[in-house]
Amino acid sequence: MGFLNIEKKKQAERDPVERVKDWREYKKAMPETEIREQAARCMDCGTPYCQVGVTLNRGTTGCPIHNLIPEWNDLVYRGLWKEAYERLAKTNNFPEFTSRACPAPCEGSCTAGFVSEPVSIKSIERAIIDRAFEEGWVAPRPPRRRTNKKVAVIGSGPAGLACADQLNKIGHNVTVFERSDRPGGLLMYGIPSMKIEKDIVDRRVNLLKQEGIVFKTSVDVGTDITASELRNNFDAVILCTGAGKHRELPIEGRGLAGIAPAMDYLTASNRYVLYGEELKPDFDARGKRVIVIGGGDTGEDCVATAIRQGCKSVVQFGKHGRLPDERSDKNPWPEHPNVFSLDYAYEEAEELFGRDPREYYIETQKFIGDKNGHVTGLETGSFLKNGTENKRLKHWDADMVLIAIGFQGAEDRLFDDFGINKDPSGRVIDAGEHSYQTSRDGIFAAGDARRGASLIVWAIEEGRKAAAAVDLYLDKKLSLLNQ
Numbered sequence: 001m002g003f004l005n006i007e008k009k010k011q012a013e014r015d016p017v018e019r020v021k022d023w024r025e026y027k028k029a030m031p032e033t034e035i036r037e038q039a040a041r042c043m044d045c046g047t048p049y050c051q052v053g054v055t056l057n058r059g060t061t062g063c064p065i066h067n068l069i070p071e072w073n074d075l076v077y078r079g080l081w082k083e084a085y086e087r088l089a090k091t092n093n094f095p096e097f098t099s100r101a102c103p104a105p106c107e108g109s110c111t112a113g114f115v116s117e118p119v120s121i122k123s124i125e126r127a128i129i130d131r132a133f134e135e136g137w138v139a140p141r142p143p144r145r146r147t148n149k150k151v152a153v154i155g156s157g158p159a160g161l162a163c164a165d166q167l168n169k170i171g172h173n174v175t176v177f178e179r180s181d182r183p184g185g186l187l188m189y190g191i192p193s194m195k196i197e198k199d200i201v202d203r204r205v206n207l208l209k210q211e212g213i214v215f216k217t218s219v220d221v222g223t224d225i226t227a228s229e230l231r232n233n234f235d236a237v238i239l240c241t242g243a244g245k246h247r248e249l250p251i252e253g254r255g256l257a258g259i260a261p262a263m264d265y266l267t268a269s270n271r272y273v274l275y276g277e278e279l280k281p282d283f284d285a286r287g288k289r290v291i292v293i294g295g296g297d298t299g300e301d302c303v304a305t306a307i308r309q310g311c312k313s314v315v316q317f318g319k320h321g322r323l324p325d326e327r328s329d330k331n332p333w334p335e336h337p338n339v340f341s342l343d344y345a346y347e348e349a350e351e352l353f354g355r356d357p358r359e360y361y362i363e364t365q366k367f368i369g370d371k372n373g374h375v376t377g378l379e380t381g382s383f384l385k386n387g388t389e390n391k392r393l394k395h396w397d398a399d400m401v402l403i404a405i406g407f408q409g410a411e412d413r414l415f416d417d418f419g420i421n422k423d424p425s426g427r428v429i430d431a432g433e434h435s436y437q438t439s440r441d442g443i444f445a446a447g448d449a450r451r452g453a454s455l456i457v458w459a460i461e462e463g464r465k466a467a468a469a470v471d472l473y474l475d476k477k478l479s480l481l482n483q
């Protein structure tokens with residue numbers, strides 16, 4: 001019942017004015033005494049909604065991997081850190097990723113949050129895994145025995161890594177094929193290092209290598225190795241290729257120079273942060289007036305990246321309105337709260353430029369360019385507000401425009417090669433919720449490729465479930481189903 005007399009503390013962040021000068025993580029770890037106090041706010045309620053992990057009203061309620069949150073809260077409160085880590089590791093293959101970048105649907109459904117502020121679950125998770133690494137508790141543990149089964153995982157994002165980890169632990173021989181030069185998927189080349197530093201990803205990949213997983217990077221499956229070669233050489237194949245096909249904005253002027261998809265921009269920036277001057281992108285925001293089209297998280301990461309590159313100004317367009325400050329009646333607890341927040345990039349923009357960069361109810365109508373074919377601005381037009389159409393034609397100056405209006409699911413080519421069907425939104429429809437097996441014998445799908453663009457924590461859950469399904473397929477064993 002600690003929540004009655006202990007106030008919730010948010011994870012401390014670095015000063016926005018300072019942190020925009022580098023690419024390091026913007027959050028700071030909480031000191032041990034504070035973390036134990038925060039853990040004491042958990043009331044260990046009879047029905048811990050924080051760990052249910054279901055979809056309610058199209059949002060995630062509770063932790064999708066069913067982290068044993070009240071148990072580790074109590075262990076942390078009592079100072080039993082190793083035991084807390086052991087409980088956490090039972091359900092989460094990569095707490096160092098989720099505790100840094102998860103939107104924490106667990107906190108949205110925490111029972112304490114019904115009457116007060118929710119428990120700081122994500123900060124506690126982070127303290128446990130950081131401590132476990134510091135103490136050396138996270139060590140390579142190769143399986144004692146190997147089976148004679150060979151499994152190919154295509155894609156090394158959180159879904160592919162979790163799937164590979166689970167299958168390797170029980171002795172199957174796992175090879176992960178990755179098109180990029182480094183494993184990690186969007187953890188490596190999508191999510192900026194301000195949220196997850198790349199040595200955190202490398203550290204985990206190295207552990208997986210030491211445990212016996214083989215990584216083959218710079219291998220584009222479908223080009224460098226064919227679908228039929230994989231089918232012939234492996235007992236099972238799992239497609240964890242993400243939902244990387246971006247949504248386009250096919251309006252007048254789209255072909256102008258200076259307009260790019262958000263992911264091209266973010267990937268190039270991440271590569272520069274990793275490799276330095278040798279890979280300095282020629283497409284960067286220094287001195288430019290930047291407009292980001294798309295009000296989601298990818299757009300937010302573009303804002304933060306443009307700020308660090310030294311943009312002159314930055315504006316982000318959203319098609320929808322500003323979220324309310326409090327939950328609306330249509331969004332009751334324990335649903336994920338759809339409420340306004342000043343996230344890291346917006347806080348930084350406010351500090352630097354004196355205003356929140358978000359503009360609402362905006363629809364871009366056309367891009368305008370100069371005689372050299374470079375973008376100079378754009379026009380926004382009619383938009384819908386409260387169900388009625390308004391006309392507000394407005395011109396905006398811009399030297400750089402980033403399109404971040406979402407993803408259209410998995411890329412077609414590989415799925416065509418394997419003969420797998422997708423629905424109109426690009427999700428693999430014939431990989432069932434429970435079987436994860438596609439209509440092709442021995443071919444499975446998991447992560448964003450199966451469910452559409454989502455979250456790290458859902459990708460981990462999908463990777464774990466797909467691994468259990470593959471194991472069942474391979475050995476007709478139930479060994480992973482109870483973990």
Ligand SMILES: Cc1cc2nc3c(=O)[nH]c(=O)nc-3n(C[C@H](O)[C@H](O)[C@H](O)COP(=O)(O)OP(=O)(O)OC[C@H]3O[C@@H](n4cnc5c(N)ncnc54)[C@H](O)[C@@H]3O)c2cc1C
Nearest residue numbers: 155157158159179185186221241242447448454455456459
């Ligand atoms: C900019 C951005 C920021 C995000 N921020 C967050 C966040 O803060 N918190 C959060 O929870 N989620 C966030 N997400 C979402 C999260 O990153 C994804 O949901 C998650 O990474 C999906 O995991 P995955 O393993 O399914 O696919 P991915 O991470 O997309 O990995 C797929 C991998 O497959 C590889 N691949 C594809 N085709 C082939 C092929 N033919 N051969 C070989 N390899 C191939 C790709 O190169 C890639 O490495 C963000 C997403 C983006 C784009």
Ligand code: SF4
Nearest residue numbers: 063098102104106122
């Ligand atoms: S993985 Fe996400 S939802 Fe689950 S406990 Fe951690 S922060 Fe909460």
